[in-house]
Amino acid sequence: MQLQESWHNEPRTFWIGCRAWGRRCGVKVILNHTIGRLGKAGDCVNVKDGFARNYLFPKNMAKEATPGNMKTLELLKNKQALEDANRLNEAKALLDKIQGLSITISANAGEEEKLFGAVTTEMISKALEAEGISIDKKDIIVDEPIKKLGVYQIGVKVHPELKASLRVWIIKE
Numbered sequence: 001m002q003l004q005e006s007w008h009n010e011p012r013t014f015w016i017g018c019r020a021w022g023r024r025c026g027v028k029v030i031l032n033h034t035i036g037r038l039g040k041a042g043d044c045v046n047v048k049d050g051f052a053r054n055y056l057f058p059k060n061m062a063k064e065a066t067p068g069n070m071k072t073l074e075l076l077k078n079k080q081a082l083e084d085a086n087r088l089n090e091a092k093a094l095l096d097k098i099q100g101l102s103i104t105i106s107a108n109a110g111e112e113e114k115l116f117g118a119v120t121t122e123m124i125s126k127a128l129e130a131e132g133i134s135i136d137k138k139d140i141i142v143d144e145p146i147k148k149l150g151v152y153q154i155g156v157k158v159h160p161e162l163k164a165s166l167r168v169w170i171i172k173e
Helices: 050-054 068-097 120-130
Strands: 027-031 044-047 062-064 104-105 114-119 147-148 150-159 162-172
Touching: 027 050, 027 068, 027 104, 044 050, 050 062, 050 120, 068 162, 104 114, 114 162, 120 162, 147 162
Parallel strands: 104 162
Antiparallel strands: 027 044, 027 062, 114 147, 150 162
8 A cells, every 4th residue: 555645744844933824924123112132223123923013013113124114224323323423522522521620519527527418429410510511410420428528539421432530529518
């Protein structure tokens, strides 16, 4: 008796990555927002068809990677690169301004030059504004609380890639 050839006996290499015949295995999308493990905004990634259709597209988190959208993405990336270069140049100018700067903060102090409380990043930010430099208090890095009179070196983030060093004098009121 001769066995009949059937599609059940064939190797299943044509099913790899697909659930059934004729269905798309995935779709390329361009992310509008940064999504956890998937990628950053502007990345072109492959996702399952249902994930794109039912989650990403309705929530406007991604758009389909058509040739027109890809061209628009390239133009936006070029524009973003120019803006980033301008921000970096401005940050370098601010870095040079801060590097040579020394600010003085007066605070109430008791015996043994201990302060009543501590010098906060907000106080340092206000002292910098008095010098004409606007820095957010979240960008000021204090390694340990300042609770004594003296001279301290404080870090200031002017850009994600650049960090300035600022000299702060704490004097008695």
